[in-house]
Amino acid sequence: MVLHVYAIDILGFGRSSRPKFDSDAVKAEKQFITSIESWRKAMGLDKFILLGHSFGGFLAASYAIKYPERSVGLRHCPSLLQKARPDLTRKFAGLLPNAEEDIPSYLYHCNAQQPSGETAFHSLMSGFGWAKHPMVHRLDSL
Structure with missing residues (x-):
């Protein structure tokens, strides 16, 4: 069995x-989910496991509710960034031939662009990171 792993930037991020x-909030969330579904179609994937961290985990759950026939699993990794970070350049040095240049360049370009996904994220949230349309009230749809 061949396993393919795709690491994608969420629409408006990275x-x-x-x-x-x-x-x-509901319409912005739908825009994110529609973009994931468009990506799935473009990649020719029938079913897949969608993994997300933080806001990505929220969107993964929302996608699985909207398209239960497409999702074979749902994963949320709350400690992924904490484990992957003290120093990204050093962490990926053995995996990327130009990590010392590529990692800082990637981070710069992710943060130097006009905020878009960040603005949409703000419209989905109430207060300090609380969803206006919480997933807890929709998980029974999975």
């Missing part, structure tokens, strides 16, 4: 495009 998101 080096992905920066569309204008709706300021309504």
Whole structure:
């Protein structure tokens, strides 16, 4: 069995495009989910395991609710960044031939662009990171 792993930037984050998101939380969330579904179709995937950390975990759950026939699993890794970080350049030095240049460049380009996903994230949240449309009230749909 061949296993393929895809690491994608969520629409509006990282080096992905920066569309204008709706300021309504439900509509903005739908835009994210539609972008994941469009990616799935473009990749020709029938079913897949969608893994997400933090906001990505929230979107993974939302996607699984909307498209239960597409998701064969749902994973949320709350400590992924804590474990992967003290020094990203050193962490990836053995995996990437130009890690000393590529990692800082990637981080710069992720943060130097106009905020888009960040703005949409803000419209989905209430207060300090609490979802306006909480997943806890929808998990029974899985």
